[in-house]
Amino acid sequence: MDAPSSTPSRQGPPGTTVVLADDHLVVRAGMRLLLAQDPAFQIVAESATVPDTLDAVRRTRPRVLVLDLTMAGQSSLPMIPELLTVSPGTRILVLTMQEDPAFAREALRTGAAGYLLKEAAAEELRAAVHQVAGGATYVQPVLGARLAVETPGPVDQETLTAREAEVLSLLALGHTNQEIAQRLYVSVRTVETHRARIRDKLGKDTRAELIAAARERGLVT
Template sequence: MNDLPTDLIRVVLADDHPVVLAGIRALLNADPWVEVVGEATNGGEALPLIRSVAPDVAVIDVSMPGLNGLELTERLTGECPGTKVLVLTVHEDAAYVQPLLKAGARGYLLKRSAAEDLLRAVHAVATGGVYLDPSVAGHALGDGSAAAAGPKPAETGETLSPRETETLRLIAQGLSNKEIARRFEVSVKSVETYKARAAEKLGLRSRAEIIRYAASHGWLDALTLR
C-alpha cells in the first residue's frame, strides 16, 4: 500500500445484491486512481468495516438489511467524518433524497446511471464536492412544504453580498468552514459569519436546505456534469 499514489481514492462498497456489488467493483477497478478496499453485503457489516479501513468514500445502497442506508449514513457522518458517503440506489423520489442529504450524504446516484457516472461521482465526493444524479437534482429542491420552509431573497428584500454568495456555494459543494477560510484567506470565524448572515437572509436552517437552494440556482451543475 505504501507504493500507491497519495491521491489514490480508497473505496468501500456496501450492497446486499452480489451481482450489483460485482458490477460496481468492476466499474471502480477500471480506474487506476480508485482502490476498492472492502465490501459488505449489509449495513451491519459495513459500519465496522468502514471504521476499520477508514476509506475516502463509502458507496452504499439505501435498502440493506441490518442498518439501512439512511441509518448507516447517519452513523458514518458522526463516527467516520473522514469518509464521504455516496448513495447508489434505484430510488429517485424526494422521500429518499432529502433525508439522506440531511443525514450527511455527499452524493446520490441512481444505479441506472452508474455505468456512465459512478467514477465521476466518486471523484467528485472524494475531492470535497457534492454529486447529485441529474435525474434527482430537482428532488433535492424539496416538495411544496420544503419550498415554503423559508423566505426567498425577494421576500426578505435583502440580497447576498458576493462573499456570502460564494460561502454558501462552497458549503453546498461540500467544503468545510476551514477550507473556505483558507480559500478566502480569512478566519474561520469570518466564514461562520458570512454563512450565518446568508442563511438568515434566505431563511435556510440546515445544510440540506443550503444544497437545495444551491441546486435551484445552478451552483451544482458543474459538479454533476464533470
C-alpha cells in the same frame, strides 16, 4: 436549500479508497469492475449488511463509501450519522433504486455527500465517486432538478418524508410497530408517531389501505 451540484468532475485525489456496500453480490461485482477501470480507485472492503458496513468503515476509514439505502431488509439511512462519526473523513455516495426526492433529501440532510440511481451509466458512477472524493456534492441531474423545485410543506398533505415512506412500506409488508422499530433503530413510540402522521396525511390506516398507498408510491410491488 441550495440546489446541490450535479456537474460531473473527472478529477479526484489519487489512491482514493472505496468501500462498496450492497446486499447483492452481482451489483457489488459490477461496481468493483467499473471502478477498477480507474487507477485512482482502490477497493478496500465490501459489505452486504448495515452492521458489516459500519464495521468495514470503522476498520478501513475509506475516503468514499458507496452505500445502498436498503441492505438485508434494513434501512441504512439511520446509520449515516454514525458512519460519519466513526470515520469523519469518509464521504458517502448513496447508490440506490429509490428515485423519490424525499429519500435524496433525507440522505443529504443526514450527511451523505451524493445520491445516484443504479440506472446511472458507468461513467456517471465513476464521475460521482471522483466528485465526492474531492469534497464536492453530487446528485444525479434529474434528481437535483427535482430537489431544487420541490418544497414539501403543509399545503401538500400527501407528501411523506423519507422516514414516513420507509415506515409505510414496512407496514404494508405486514411488519408490526415493534419489528419496524428494530429494523430502523428507533423506539416503538417513534414508529407510532410516524404511523399517526401517515394516517393524518393519507387518511389511511387499515392494512389494505396502507398496501394500496404503498403500491401507488412504488414502495412495494
